[in-house]
Structure formats: structure tokens, C-alpha cells
Amino acid sequence: MKVKSPLEIYKYLPKTNCAECGYDTCMSFAANIIDRKTKPGDCPPLTRDEFRENLEKLNELTAPEIREITIGSGDRAVKIGGDDVLFRHDLTFFNPTALAYDVWDTMSSDELENRLSAIKDYRKFYVGEFINLDMVAVRCVSGDPEKFRETVKKASETGLPLILISFNSEILKAGLEEVSEQRPLIYGANENNWRKVAELALDFNVPVVIHSKDLDTLQSLAVTFSEMGINDIVLDPGTEPIGKGLQDTFRRVIQLRRSAIEGENKKVAYPIMVVPMTAWLVGKDKLSTTYWETIIASVFIVKYADIMILHSLEPYEVMPLAILKTNIYTDPRKPVSVEAGLREIGKPDENSPVFITTNFALTYYTVESDLTSAGINCYLLVIDTEGLGVEVSVAGSKLTANVINEAIEKEGVKDRINHNSIVLPGLAARLQGELEMVSGMKVLVGPVDSGRIPGWLEENWPPS
Numbered sequence: 390m391k392v393k394s395p396l397e398i399y400k401y402l403p404k405t406n407c408a409e410c411g412y413d414t415c416m417s418f419a420a421n422i423i424d425r426k427t428k429p430g431d432c433p434p435l436t437r438d439e440f441r442e443n444l445e446k447l448n449e450l451t452a453p454e455i456r457e458i459t460i461g462s463g464d465r466a467v468k469i470g471g472d473d474v475l476f477r478h479d480l481t482f483f484n485p486t487a488l489a490y491d492v493w494d495t496m497s498s499d500e501l502e503n504r505l506s507a508i509k510d511y512r513k514f515y516v517g518e519f520i521n522l523d524m525v526a527v528r529c530v531s532g533d534p535e536k537f538r539e540t541v542k543k544a545s546e547t548g549l550p551l552i553l554i555s556f557n558s559e560i561l562k563a564g565l566e567e568v569s570e571q572r573p574l575i576y577g578a579n580e581n582n583w584r585k586v587a588e589l590a591l592d593f594n595v596p597v598v599i600h601s602k603d604l605d606t607l608q609s610l611a612v613t614f615s616e617m618g619i620n621d622i623v624l625d626p627g628t629e630p631i632g633k634g635l636q637d638t639f640r641r642v643i644q645l646r647r648s649a650i651e652g653e654n655k656k657v658a659y660p661i662m663v664v665p666m667t668a669w670l671v672g673k674d675k676l677s678t679t680y681w682e683t684i685i686a687s688v689f690i691v692k693y694a695d696i697m698i699l700h701s702l703e704p705y706e707v708m709p710l711a712i713l714k715t716n717i718y719t720d721p722r723k724p725v726s727v728e729a730g731l732r733e734i735g736k737p738d739e740n741s742p743v744f745i746t747t748n749f750a751l752t753y754y755t756v757e758s759d760l761t762s763a764g765i766n767c768y769l770l771v772i773d774t775e776g777l778g779v780e781v782s783v784a785g786s787k788l789t790a791n792v793i794n795e796a797i798e799k800e801g802v803k804d805r806i807n808h809n810s811i812v813l814p815g816l817a818a819r820l821q822g823e824l825e826m827v828s829g830m831k832v833l834v835g836p837v838d839s840g841r842i843p844g845w846l847e848e849n850w851p852p853s
């Protein structure tokens with residue numbers, strides 16, 4: 390996106406504050422374009438003839454540097470690309486790296502079914518949300534278009550977006566005939582087969598991966614595809630899994646992304662694919678190969694893979710990668726927060742303790758999970774600290790005795806209990822005296838680590 394401030398967008402808007410876009414003012418609409426929550430075409434007056442030039446200009450100014458591509462359809466469709474910066478702290482990264490796990494067309498039907506279920510059903514609860522695996526990559530190993538077609542059909546029943554993998558256009562075509570309406574990504578075109586694969590991408594209107602380790606060839610193929618009218622392109626600069634090859638892979642990926650963003654080279658401004666699964670081409674045993682696949686994937690989640698093909702479904706690979714990508718793609722401009730308020734944990738009554746925490750998501754879910762897993766019936770008063778953790782909130786005066794007391798009053802805490810006591814987190818111990826003064830409650834200081842609350846309760850509850 391070439392514009393960085395709402396004011397730069399505002400000057401092209403009709404400035405009537407008519408609210409037809411759903412926002413009260415044109416300035417608010419402009420701010421939400423910067424945040425990618427809306428787009429210029431969502432302002433109805435802007436689509437009228439008198440503003441057509443402004444709309445075109447805004448579309449150009451607000452387009453992401455890296456093209457954004459949608460793969461799949463329905464609820465589980467994934468978007469890849471769409472980034473504007475090389476470093477997350479400069480803005481944020483959009484569209485987390487899509488993780489695709491492979492199946493192949495020589496698997497027995499039981500093996501295939503089990504693996505597809507494992508991919509589809511993976512769920513990991515993390516900071517208030519479930520993380521899922523994104524896609525299925527179907528590899529043709531048999532060389533038989535009909536076997537490939539059958540495997541693709543089975544994989545499509547998961548509802549997950551698909552990557553169809555073969556360098557043989559007849560085989561890709563068999564798969565596409567089954568699932569083209571689900572908008573799979575086809576892999577792939579290279580310098581030998583590009584013409585036939587380009588025809589498939591055009592005929593079936595699907596995104597396509599172009600593969601070459603030579604970046605000049607990669608760019609030249611991307612330009613050719615673009616001139617043919619294919620714009621949903623993913624670039625695969627080849628993933629070599631060890632030694633100098635891996636170093637070269639890293640160099641190619643960095644060069645592509647730098648050229649697109651810093652060099653404003655639109656010819657390569659497409660999402661990048663990395664294939665950590667190539668570790669299995671050189672690995673000696675399952676454990677060390679899984680380890681190495683995880684290392685390669687971690688490096689390229691950080692820089693700059695938009696989509697990956699992986700093989701290992703071992704929890705010790707899947708979980709760290711899923712969490713890493715979630716963290717890298719968290720918006721650094723906004724602390725991850727939960728709603729403030731009074732929560733009931735278990736079945737609290739008037740004798741139950743009331744614990745205090747902040748609305749920083751990581752703090753909240755840690756405390757909530759520790760209380761729930763220990764089977765403690767209690768209240769949890771979540772204070773709005775604008776998404777900051779306890780220690781920082783106290784230091785920055787977001788968590789003060791007055792702020793807590795306002796929350797106690799607002800949530801009617803005293804009406805729910807008969808002991809007139811409340812428990813501060815250990816990291817906010819310094820607020821104890823002042824909170825007792827302003828609230829009139831007995832204020833206990835809990836442990837620094839919420840994992841120690843069960844032991845703390847044994848010694849301190851009920852209050853004397």
C-alpha cells in the first residue's frame with residue numbers, strides 16, 4: 390500500500406459523511422482502509438461516474454505491494470500474500486503462512502482417510518482461538534491421471550483448500566476436472582511445461598505455482614503468465630534442504646521479496662512458496678528428518694514464505710509451527726486482548742474467592758486455564774488495561790487502585806460475595822494498601838504465578 394495515513398486517502402473521498410459505507414465519517418472510512426477492514430469500492434458514491442478517477446487512483450494507492458491470492462472456497466478458503474513491508478514492526482504482516490500437508494495417490498484408502506482426517510481435524514487452542522491446519526497438498530506419485538483424480542476427489546471432501554501437484558499437465562487436468570470449482574492451486578509450471586499449465590490455469594480459472602531455481606527464469610515466466618492474463622501466481626524459487634543449497638534457497642527467497650517491496654518490482658510481487666518437505670529427500674530417519682523439516686519451516690515462516698508444503702504431522706512439529714506463524718502474524722500495533730468484565734470459573738457462590746487479572750489475552754487465558762484445570766470455583770475480575778500484562782499495566786498506571794475499584798463497582802462484585810475480600814495478582818502487590826482504602830475490601834496478595842493458586846488457597850482461604 391503506497392499510502393500510510395488516512396489523510397492521504399481522505400483527499401480522494403467525496404467528503405460528504407453520508408455514512409452509506411457503514412462508517413459515520415469519510416475519515417473513519419479512510420482509517421479502516423489503512424487497517425484493511427474495508428476497501429475504496431465499498432464507498433458507494435465513489436463508484437459513480439463523477440468519482441471514477443478517484444476510485445481508480447485509490448485502488449492503485451491502496452493495493453498491497455505483494456498480490457493477495459485466494460485459494461479454495463467457502464469458510465476454509467485461505468488468502469496468501471498481501472504484504473506491504475519487509476519487517477513486521479514497520480506495519481504488520483497480513484495473511485499468515487498457509488500450511489499445506491501432503492497426501493499422495495499411492496496411499497491405501499485407509500491410510501488416505503486417516504491422514505486426511507488428521508489434517509482436517511487438527512485443532513490447537515492458543516490465546517483464545519483454535520489454530521487449524523490450512524490445506525491439503527495432493528501429490529501424484531503413480532503417474533496415473535485416474536488415480537490422481539480419485540485421490541483429489543477424496544481430499545476435496547475435507548472442505549480444505551487443495552494444492553494439486555504434478556508437472557504433467559494431463560494429470561493436473563484430471564484433478565482439476567474434479568475440483569476446479571473449489572479453486573485449488575495447481576503446482577506447477579516450469580520452463581518445460583509452462584505453456585500447457587498456463588492454458589489449464591486460464592481454462593479452469595485457478596491460481597498457479599511457477600517453479601524455477603533461476604530467478605531470471607522465474608521472473609520471465611511470471612511476466613509471460615501475466616501477459617497471458619494470469620495474475621494469481623505463486624512463485625516457488627525451489628527449496629534445497631541442506632548445506633549450501635539451503636543457504637541459496639534463503640538468499641533467493643529474500644531477494645524475491647526485497648525486489649518486490651524495496652525495488653518495487655511488480656514482475657515478482659507475488660506470494661512465495663517454500664517446500665520444507667524436501668527435507669525428506671535427504672533425511673536419514675524419521676526423528677531427525679522431522680526435526681530438520683521443522684527448522685526449515687520455522688526459518689521461512691519468519692522470512693517470507695506465504696505458503697508451505699509439509700509432510701510430518703507429528704505434534705512436536707505441527708504445534709510449534711502453528712504457534713510460530715500465529716505469533717509472527719499477530720498485529721504488533723494492537724496488544725492481543727480479551728473483553729473486560731467479571732467471569733465465573735466453575736460454579737462460584739458467595740463464599741468463593743475473587744481473583745483480579747488484566748485483559749492481556751495471554752495473561753487472561755493462562756490464569757483462566759490454571760483456575761479451570763485446578764477445579765477452582767471462583768470469580769475472575771478482568772480489568773481493561775488496553776491489552777497490557779499485569780506488571781506493565783501497574784508501571785504504566787493502567788492498573789491502579791481506582792481503576793480496579795471502578796471495575797468492582799461496575800460489576801457488582803460486593804453483592805456476589807459474603808467475605809468482602811479480593812485477591813490481587815502477586816505482580817500488583819504494591820496496590821494492596823491503596824486498593825483497601827478506596828474499595829473498603831480486604832485485599833489479599835496472590836501468587837506471582839497463577840499456577841500456584843491452588844497451593845496459595847490452601848494456606849490463605851477462607852480469609853481470616
Ligand code: SF4
Pocket residue numbers: 402403404405406407408409410411412413414415416418431432433434435
Ligand atoms: S460512503 Fe463514501 S462519502 Fe459516504 S461517508 Fe462513506 S466514505 Fe464518505
